Amino acid sequence: MVAVVAVVAVVAVVAGLFASCSSSSHHAGSVTTPSVATPTASTTSTTFNTYANARSGKFAPAVRGVPSRVYVPNSVSNTVDVIDPATLKIINHFSVPERPQHVVPSWDLKTLYVNSDLGNALTPIDPRTGLPGKPIPVTDPYNLFFTPDGTKAIVVPEMLNSLDFRNPHTWNLIKRLPLPCLAPNHMDFTADGHSVVVSCEGSKQVVRVNVMTMQVTGALTVGGSPQDVRLSPDGNVFYVADQNLSGVDLIDAASFTKIGFIHTGAGAHGLYPSRDTKSLYVSNRIAGTISVIDFATRTVTATWAIPHGSPDMGGVSANGNYLWLSGRYNSEVYVINTHTGAFRRIAVGLGPHGLCVFPQPGKISLGHTGNYR
DSSP states (O other), rough: OOOOOOOHHHHHHHHTTTTTOOOOTTTTTOBBBBBBBBOOOSSSSSOTTTTTTSSOOBBBBGGGTTEEEEEEETTTTOOOOOOOETTTTTEEEEEEEOOEEEEEEHHHHHSSEEEETTTTEEEETTTTTEOOOOEEEOOOOOOOOOOOOOSSSEEEEETEEEEEEEEETTEEEEEEEEEESSSSEEEEETTTSSEEEEEETTTEEEEEEEEETTTEEEEEEOOOOOEEEEEEESSSSEEEEEEETTTTEEEEETTTTTEEEOOOOTEEEEEOOOOTSSSEEEEEEEEEEEEEEEETTEEEEEEEEEEOOEHHHEETTTTTTTTEEEEETTTTEEEEEETOOOEEEEEEESOOOOOOEEESBOBBBOTTOOOOO
């Protein structure tokens, strides 16, 4: 059966390609870097885990029978490549409206949306067939998110410096919220789901928005060029990749203040929690490396190099053994062994960006390339 359970087969096939790699620990061959930040006392229950429902094996009923695929939006080619992770081969290829940026799973996990900002369209993909549907007219959808209760879609029209709250079924505009910052792009939600923290790469800021009232409740200058945002497993700290500062800003979720910084590498861009929720993978696009941050100590425990590469956006395989990332400036995709850092390259179209590994464990999708809860 070609289904979610196919990820088991992926382990066997891809493992063969990494036969020379030890599976002992992802600390093997690591470069240790001390952090300037120290953990603060937990303000949430010790049993709470932001990603508890996104651990290995915890698939939602909605993805039962869905084949494991990797969807690669090629921003320059205006195409999507579909990869079978069991064979590492492209099995489908189709055109989409101009400049596809990210492939985003819907809140209910039943549809994938290709975000074409210059094409002003969301192209739905049926993950059961891997085939695209008719593009939906939406203004400048650089990125796409969903409120935790599923009642609103949040389209990020980067060029309008705003957030568009929309009906996630009809896509009618509920409210356009102007932001006090420039070029918003990525975000993540507080543990209670009431607020979201948005990165604004054009003005060195992050902005907090109450998604229930759809109002701005705070703005904070962090410096550099903030990119991807992820909440810590304990719900206390937002990790913000800072491309120009070559590392990760730490933002206290309760006080909305910067409490630290972790150096990773030039062009820090994408953030991906490991499947066991103990580590955070950071793609350093300019350095051509991936840093592994330990959530407990807030230190870099390993650095994996991709020579002549540009690791950007992607996701972790359902079993947690592989990290898939687009090579933004190299027309390729990287499949990285999360135990050793060994990798393989797959040639794709021009300008691959927000790659989506689907399905993954989780009850709901909060958007981007797969932020699951």
